[in-house]
Amino acid sequence: MSTLRYHLAVLQEHHKITSLDEDGHLRFYENSGTYTAAQQRVLKHLRNTTTREILIGILEHPGASRQEVADTVGISGPAVTWHMKKLTGDRIIRQERDGRAVRYRISEDAAVDLAAGIREAEDRRVLSHT
Structure with a gap:
């Protein structure tokens, strides 16, 4: 789980993904303007x-x-x-x-x-x- 969190943080830091935190759930989306x-x-x-x-x-x-x-x-x-x-x-x-x-x-x-x-x-x- 910590490896996953690390990689997600790196992807966010480089603006490759974006996240949506609602209702206690964190969801990740491609950050190329797709969504x-x-x-x-x-x-x-x-x-x-x-x-x-x-x-x-x-x-x-x-x-x-x-x-x-x-x-x-x-x-x-x-x-x-x-x-x-x-x-x-x-x-x-x-x-x-x-x-x-x-x-x-x-x-x-x-x-x-x-x-x-x-x-x-x-x-x-x-x-x-x-």
Whole structure:
């Protein structure tokens, strides 16, 4: 572990990688301008299987309610709320009130990054299974 930390520090010192420290997790990204801060936030959420399924579900069904998301993904309503709090905090999801219900949509700023990130994640998954 100390060798890994050393090499990561050297890569950061030479500006080869950048890091994103959020929620007690330190993530590293190539520092060639490949990923903007917004793209890094999207990629962070796509690493979680449940969050990725939620995002795909909302892309396929914009305006889904909490219960619709829960039914699609197969998780509880409170779990949806927990994930949505993280996603709205990173400005990936926006909430709209529809009477008593809350509807979820992908924010316009994150839509392009999200679609590209999902394709990249699926490509990696396909390549790892071959």
